[in-house]
Each structure stands twice: as C-alpha cells, then as structure tokens.
Amino acid sequence: MVQNTEDVNSPLLLPITVYNSEQPHLFMAHQRTIDSLLCMPHTLESKVEMLAEFRRTFNDNQEILAQIDNFENTYHSNAAVQWYTRDSFIWRTINQALRSSNVDAMFKLRYILTDLYDHLKESYQQTPQSLWKTKLETYYRGQLMSSEEFDIFKSLRGNIISINTFLSTTASMQIALMYAGEYNENSDLVSVVFSIETNSQALVRPYASISHYSMFQDEEETLFAMGSVFRIGNIRQLLDADNVWVIHLITISEDDYRFNVTHLETE
Numbered sequence: 270m271v272q273n274t275e276d277v278n279s280p281l282l283l284p285i286t287v288y289n290s291e292q293p294h295l296f297m298a299h300q301r302t303i304d305s306l307l308c309m310p311h312t313l314e315s316k317v318e319m320l321a322e323f324r325r326t327f328n329d330n331q332e333i334l335a336q337i338d339n340f341e342n343t344y345h346s347n348a349a350v351q352w353y354t355r356d357s358f359i360w361r362t363i364n365q366a367l368r369s370s371n372v373d374a375m376f377k378l379r380y381i382l383t384d385l386y387d388h389l390k391e392s393y394q395q396t397p398q399s400l401w402k403t404k405l406e407t408y409y410r411g412q413l414m415s416s417e418e419f420d421i422f423k424s425l426r427g428n429i430i431s432i433n434t435f436l437s438t439t440a441s442m443q444i445a446l447m448y449a450g451e452y453n454e455n456s457d458l459v460s461v462v463f464s465i466e467t468n469s470q471a472l473v474r475p476y477a478s479i480s481h482y483s484m485f486q487d488e489e490e491t492l493f494a495m496g497s498v499f500r501i502g503n504i505r506q507l508l509d510a511d512n513v514w515v516i517h518l519i520t521i522s523e524d525d526y527r528f529n530v531t532h533l534e535t536e
Contacts (some may be wrong), residue, residue, distance in 0.1 A: 282414050283436075283463075284368045290430040299431060301370055303496040306379045307386055311346075315380040322377040326362050333358045349384035351491070353435070356518040359473055367434040367495055369464070385435065389494050392477030408438035408476075408491050410463040411449030419459040422516055426501050429521060436493040438465060439477075444488050460513045465499070467520040473498045 274319065281388055288296040309315065310333055327333040336358060352359050359381065366374035375382065442462070449460040469477070474494040502517035 270394050284432040284433040293492050309379050317376045320381040323419050346384045386494050389475040389477045393475035405468045408465045409439045409444035409445035411443050411456045413450045414461050429500050431496055431498050440489040462515050464515050465518045
C-alpha cells in the first residue's frame, strides 16, 4: 500500500478540505477543480505537458529521467494503476501536486489523473446494481501522525471532509495496524487507523480494489479517488491496543451530497 512520508509542505499528512459553513465555497471550489480536470480532453498536448512536468520535477536525477523516457515509450492508459502503485516518480509527483492543492501542477498532470480516475470509475461501475443497496464494506488505513494533526481530526468530529489525494486503503485491519506503528513508542506521534465505512450506492467518488494491479498484491489494496467525501464519525482507542486510535470515516450518500451542494450554492 503506497503511503507518502515525504514533507511536501502540507500541514496534514492526510491532506483534507473541510466543509466550513462560514466559508462553504472553498469546499465546493476544490470539488469543482477536480471535476473540471476530469472533463478535459485526453490529448497529445496533455500528454506532452505531463511529461514536461515530470522532467522539470526531476531534472537533476538521471536515473529518474531514464525512467520517464521508458514511461513515455511504453505507457498505456490501462496501466495507470500499475505505474501509480510503484514507489516511482509518478506517485511522488501526483501526491505532491494533490497534497499542496497546486492547481497548475494538477492541470499539467491531468492526462494521468484522468486515467487513474477513469480506471476506478470503470471498476466501480462494474459492481452489480443488485448489490448497491446491500454491499456494506469497511476499509482501513493505518499511519502515524503528529499529536497536532490528531488533535485537528478530533476537533473535526462530525464534520464533512474531502480527502485531496488518491487514498490507499486495505481490507485487512492487521496490515493497517502495521502501517500505524502498532508498537510506536514515540510520544510525539500517534498511531491511527482510519476505519472507512462505505457502500457502493453511497459514494460520491469511485473506489475499487487494485490488488490485481498493485505492486503489493498481498496487502488487499483498495484505492479511493481524489476528492472522496466523508463525514468524520467516532474517534476511539482500539480495545485490544490502547496505544492505537481509530478514526471512523463514513461515506456521504449522493442525496446528502446533493443537498449540501444545493445548500452551498444558495448561500
């Protein structure tokens, strides 16, 4: 499961946009930026701009520049997930752009961002409609976070948030605990597992299992699309591991989302 540990000048290791009733349009602006990028045509020009952004970012690293040359010559849109799940220049560049909400960089990367999103959307839509009303699922994401970041999440309990990046999760609580640093002894860091409760009909943005495409197949990885919307639920200590905290994230239904969009647009 790919997880970023680099400092890209984001105040949160899990970068989010929070719905604030006093400044509601900031939340919608972020969602509309994503929608606008996804509506742009998939052209040779957008591919050229993406490659130029990769080369600009790693212009002093000959090894990565060689990888970019290989990517240019071999990449196909149906291989976007395989490339993204590697610990590669693609994952690093995409996460830096999304974590910092750098619209200019996101625009330059629109070619592969749309490929990733479309793959998740296609897989998501292949879920039989008969299961949409009954398929309840829970996914987990474990990570260490600073005490300050954890306090921010506690203060946001009950709030609606959008996660700015593609979100890597696992179906296995044990794997999530491993990433959370279950035996962490650093008092400045908090071991956290996000428990994400969802069902196929409720999600505003798509998600899909990518285990068959991932470089880490044994981690049962599911990827949520950038801009996925959740409500922060209960925050509690794990019963059998009192040094681990569980933050519950609950998907927002399409109806709830449409209500909030209408509410925002009329304020």
